[in-house]
Amino acid sequence: MIFDFWMYLWHRLNHRFPPLWRLHRVHHIDPEMDATTAVRFHPLEVALGALARVGVxxxxxxxxxxxxxxxxxxxPVIIFHHSNIALPEKWDRRLRVLIVTPNMHRVHHSVERAETDSNYGSVFSFWDRLVRTFRKRRDTRTITFGIPEFRGRRWNRLGGMLLNPFKGASR
Ligand SMILES: [Zn+2]
Ligand SMILES: [Zn+2]
Known part of the structure; x- marks a missing residue:
């Protein structure tokens, strides 16, 4: 549980600290969220995250x-909450008492900055409620995913994703 709280803090730092956001935003540019989004991370973010994890x-x-x-x-939890399965809201609500669910994490992938900067949890959903970064949407099917300035096809190709941290503005 302590380690999962670290994952919450690390994720939040990735949104707050501009150099880390440049790497982490590669995970956020995906315009169609599904289980593959769960493994879409810049290799430098993976390396930095692993280094920090060893320390913790x-x-x-x-x-x-x-x-x-x-x-x-x-x-399994991160693949589940990135997946595009149509889990009924009442089941999503029951599950998100304990774990991060698809409807909870979809809000995190919204194009709207206020929504992107919420729901940072990895496994347990209660960190966001405790630290007051929890946010929900009545109908998550209306969410547009991605980052507006990186919506073009080239940003979703391998080369575009690898070069993305070195292009454009930080926030
Ligand atoms: Zn994020
Ligand atoms: Zn995600």
Missing amino acids: FVLVGIGGVQGLVYALVFH
């Missing part, structure tokens, strides 16, 4: 087995 593992004293257990929970 040592600091908190998280062992290999605990790390493995977290990974086994983390990956």
Whole structure:
């Protein structure tokens, strides 16, 4: 749980600190959110995140087995909340008492900045409620995904995604 709170803080830092946002926005430019969005991260963000994680593992004293257990929970949950399955709202609401659900994370991928800067949770949904960054939308089907300045096809090709952090403005 401590590690999942770290993931919340790290994700939030990625939105607040402009150099980190340049890398993290590659995850946000996807105009059609689905399970593949869950693995769409810039390699530099993955490397930096892994480095920071090693420090937290040592600091908190998280062992290999605990790390493995977290990974086994983390990956199915992030693939699930990025997926485009039409989960009925009442089931989404029940599940998001504990975990981050598709409707909760879809708000995070909205083109509207206020919505993008909310719902930072990875596995557990309660961090956002506790720190007051939780946001919901009545109908998530009306959300437009992506970042307006990077909507063109070239930004969604491999080369465009790899070069994206070095182009355009920070925010
Ligand atoms: Zn984000
Ligand atoms: Zn996401």
